[in-house]
Amino acid sequence: VKWTAHRPQRPDALPAALALTLINDAQSGIPRGLLASGALTAARTAAVSALALQLAAPRPVKRVLLLGAGLHAQAHLRMLQQLFPQLEQIGVWNRSPFKLNALREVQIETDLQLALAQPYDAVLTCTSADQPIIDAEAIQPGRIIVQVGYHEVSFAAIKASSKVVVDAWGDFAQRSAKSLFQMFRAGEFREQDVAADLAALLLDNWRPQPDDSVYFSSFGLNVFDIALAARVLQAAEHDELGSLQSLFSGVLHDH
Template sequence: MPQKSDIIILKQQEIESLLNKQENKIMDVVQQAYELHSQGKSVLPHSSFLTFPDNLSNRIIALPAYLGEPFNVAGIKWIASFPANIERDIARASAVLILNSMETGHPLSIMESSIISAKRTAASAALAAKNLVNEDVIEAGFIGCGLINLEIFRFLSTIFQSLKTLTIFDKQPERATAFVSKVQDIAPSCHLKVATSAEQVLESTPLISLATTAATPYIYELPTVQLDSRTILLISLRDISPQIISTNINIVDDPDHVCRANTSIHLAQQQEGNTDFIKGTLVDVIQKRISLREKSNDTVIFSPFGLGVLDVALGKFIYDLALNNNLGTKIESFISD
């Protein structure tokens, strides 16, 4: 065990190895974090957005959080999103997570966190799909062909064993082509169709995940199709117009947090002057405190702001795994006595 002043550094490859084939456990951790937060056993300040006057598309976000027992940990994620990195063939997002001891306040670990962020986001989306979709899923749509939607597919395929057909779209065709290859590495029998527009995805399948870099809405109408129901995982938060939001069923992770930073939910709140269009939280759905669809063809939209409690919960899970597996680089006496 590390001494009180020691710190464990965990690199991306080490975290990937610890989380390999742990999708079900990660979903358990994320659900537990959500439920503890709903019980008031967390402290979750608003995220702080650092933006830059010369390039408004770039940002760095600080997400501090505390989560009570059994995690009993505090921490902060510092995550940068620089969309132009995609053109440089490097990752759009980079992140670091710092965990702090609740006994001393000293840092326990510094770990690469873009993978943690992707995994907890995907687990959140999969939990939502599991609880919002009425039946087994055989087909899904993905708008945005980056790491987040790839991870969401990985988690969805764990839940929905019959998921064998995907319809995908990305504004950059080469990213869609790369996505096809990566999905087939995960699930060789999966059949993929590359759409020519986001609208084609929306009209083709009852479960759609949006994970893009959109800063403002670009979807102003949902296709009228004969589906039993439609579930939209609005992971990137800003793709859909406030008019669509306010006229459909909305589930969120935290109503206070998601009504910020010009998310589609935030724009709808500004338009309507209230949040009556929010049906409830994902925990409300999981614990069956609310009923969802009044009509069989209703559309449900899940908008998760992305809560720091998920990062510290998964970070603590990883930290414990690293100690048990003697993984990571230990820096002794990081803080002098």
């Protein structure tokens, strides 16, 4: 079970979403471990973005613009530096510039519109914006925009994209605050207009054309986080890391 508290109004510096994952043994039902899920979610999300850059980008990605400086943005930055060593440039923009001071080996962008006008092959939006910061002017042939946050991309930008790709489409389209699903509920986007999903990318070898403009909506399924949490817990048990707690001591002495 993954439990998340979304905190649009928060009086502290903790993330906007706080999550825990509880893993139970599939056969016995006995709890095996409790994990803080923020870093797991960020790693899984960045992994999906890596697949988008590798498989759904119209052209080989050489220059990436990263929007945001929080937990997800930092995970994406590590992903870019580790999995894409051939990148010629990583630009980073954030609404609060002081958060960028600790970043190294990146190009700090102070003006979002000027940054979007630069020849970046990919734009990764990892902010907590509840109103779009990406409009139709940002859509360019050969560019992929990967939306990780809630509502960072305008309906006009999605309409201007020649290909719309998702990690998955499901019942969550009826309630998610993601830009694409808001657009769907507003009657301005149809499910059949999705060009591809992760399965099509990985199994069917779907690829865009070099002059396509691709919008990739990353929703993120909790079951992926739970699977990753189970794998991390298994590794922790093997390496004897973490704190072992006795859940049932004193309970089973009598009938």
